[in-house]
Amino acid sequence: MARIAKDPQERRNEILDAAMDLFNTKGYEHTSVSDIVKRVGVAQGTFYYYFRSKEEIAAAAHERSLSARLEFVKEITQDRNLTAAEKLRKVLLQGFPAPETDQVILEYLHDESNSILHQKWMVAKITAFTPYLTMIVEQGIEEGEFHVTNPREVTEFLLVGVSFLFDRGIFGWSDEELSRKYQALGGILDRLLGGKDIIPANELLGNLP
Known part of the structure; x- marks a missing residue:
């Protein structure tokens, strides 16, 4: 039976999907390259044509999720x-947090040996989101909802604060501690952007990971 040739991007995504499924069921550390190629049904050489290592799979998963x-x-x-306020709520509550499917990758990053990579990925995420949130803040200024004079810097400050403060892997917050910080975030946003009830506390708590 002739082997079915697949588009390279389709094959790459197939390998990535299989790896992520195994990471989520077996755990990152307990998943081998052999496990991944068996799941896909390809030779080990095919895996190394697309990815140099299991670590590169993790990086590709993060990049795809971010995209x-x-x-x-x-x-x-x-x-x-x-x-602008509605857009900001949607972005901060739905677009910025990592989805549940990414939790296994976050656990991998939270390992002490991956601290530099963790920081690198957080910076990449903040850098990628900044232009979009800056446009939203600028819209809020035009609408008279937000009152700031330096929208890009305010946006960067907001994203850095949210990224690091709410990262359990960095601070190890308990659920109770994290809940208190989420409750405080609504007021912090209002003061930072000069708005009012931009994200109500009940919406923030409903987004608690």
Whole structure:
């Protein structure tokens, strides 16, 4: 029976999907390259044609997730039917946090030996989101909802604060501690952007990981 040739990007995604499924069921540390190629049904050499290592799979998974989330944020940013406050809520509550499917990758990053990589990925995420949130803040200024004079710097400060403060892998917050910080975030956002009830506390708590 002739082997079916697949588009390279399709094959790459197939390997990546299989790896992520195994990471989530067996754990990152307990998944081998052999496990991945068996799941896909390809030779080990095929895996190494697309990825140099299991670690590179983790990086590719993060990049793909970030790309998908940025597409969501881009759509929100361009939606003319939403106010700036509505856009900001959607981005911070739905687009910025990592989805549940990424938790295994976050656990991998939270290992002390991966601290430099963790920091690198957080910076990449903040850098990628900043232009979109800056546009939202600028819209809020035009609408008279936000009152700031340096929207990009305020946006960067917000994203850095949210990224690091709410990262359990960095601070190891308990659920109770994290809940208190989420409750405080609504007021912090209002003061930072000069708005009012931008994200109500009940919406923030509903987004608690």
